[in-house]
Amino acid sequence: MKFRGAEAIVETIEWNGKTVISKIRNKRGYRHPTLEKRLVVERLRSESRIMERLLSQGVPVPAIFSVNTSDNSIFMELIEGQTLERALRGKNFKKYLIQTGQLLSQIHSLNVIHGDPTTSNFLVNDKIYAIDFGLSSMSDDDEDRASDLRVFLESLDSHHSEINGREIFLDAYSEEEASKSVLQSLKVLELRGRYNLMRG
């Protein structure tokens, strides 16, 4: 498997006798070298730290095996399974949406903001795994959490406009008492003009 993402080349490699995922942030030629370096190092560090925090709390994310700042690579556990984007086209979409809502709520409860929780960044296996923490950050601000929800809902809307997943997802997300206030922030965020017409 080899996938050229928006900021890294992700591929399966053999490492210490097993198949793992290698994520290498390759150079973006359009970006100024100083900016490129700053972003790559920031994102590599933040990604590995945050994933380790989630792992230590038992959140289903890939385990990290190695981080190397000289070639900007991370080696991590290979999770088998299809993307949520694909899985939502099947008949079990409700179950997956509920599990994803619960997972995102769990991640947020640890003050982690995923940053790019589109339906392509969850993998469906025995449970749902969150992947690609390249844009993640730490925050306990409900608005940042709501902004994550909006990214997810938007990708749901643009890729899965045929299923009405919004309510199912949000209900599952707000099962935990602590997550309820985030829905208020989401309301405020979506009322900010730019978003209130988007679910056409």
Added chain:
Amino acid sequence: MSEIILGIESTAHTAGVGIITSEGKILSNQRSVYIPDKGEGIHPREAANHHSEKFPILFKSALEEANLSPKEITLVSYARGPGLGPCLRTGATAARAFAYAHNIPFLGVNHCVAHLEIGLLEGATDPVLLYLSGANTQVIAYAAGRYRVFGETIDIGIGNGLDKFAREAGMGFPGGPKLEKIAEGDELIDLPYSVKGMDLAFSGLMTAAKQKVDAGHSLPSIAYSVQETAFAMSCEVSERALAHTGKTELVLGGGVACNSRLREMAMTMAEERGVKCFVPEKALCVDNGVMIGWLGYQMMAADYEITDDDNRVNQKYRTDMVEVTWR
């Protein structure tokens, strides 16, 4: 039989009348841009006054350039939004007056979608559009019956940000091209780089840039750093949209897409990614009547049924409100 479409643009500072045939041949692209007084931004009512003064001249010169009489026009199309209310109403009135006087059918279309559709004329078939203008900053692509907004600014439009910064640094309107002219350097001044998923934010960047002016950095090197940072953000989100949608074509649109550095960066990104990059000529990137006419034709050619609603201007007419029936 070949159709001849007259398109009218007046969403912001540009009054435009374009004439295009159903084969995509551009017969005329007349534009007149309202320039506010130094130190000021666009004043909607004054922009509208400018447009109402210029439209008669623009109609005349467009028909002259195309060597046509009004009777030969088969469809009139105007931008019904998004944009500034007074400007939109002026364009709509001009469209109605011309269409009624010569008994030609007319309809209002979405300005942002027109920016994308004119890119298809360049040869793209199913692209991601990086649309960078004064008011609008969006990454748009087609999915399930609509042009969906995959990413956009969560505060101000990129061009608006560049203009504001330029104005505060003592340059006139529009500031984007002026910054491009003075931008110089190779050392990057550290500025906020704000990408959230596929969304962007520019206000913090512009405020920081202003602070660098106050701190005594040279204007050319700040202009250079602002461009490097803002355009890298824009290229990054469009690359994210390309990765996310799996599409293999990129189209640039909007006034800021005239910037040579932005064009260069987008083409580098496309090349590294192995996707095709379509860059319409500058006269078709900026606001213009041709693209409005072309979209009107696409809709009518697919038997679009005009409703009353289509002939009301809508200042908040979002890209994703348009049901795409013509593809």
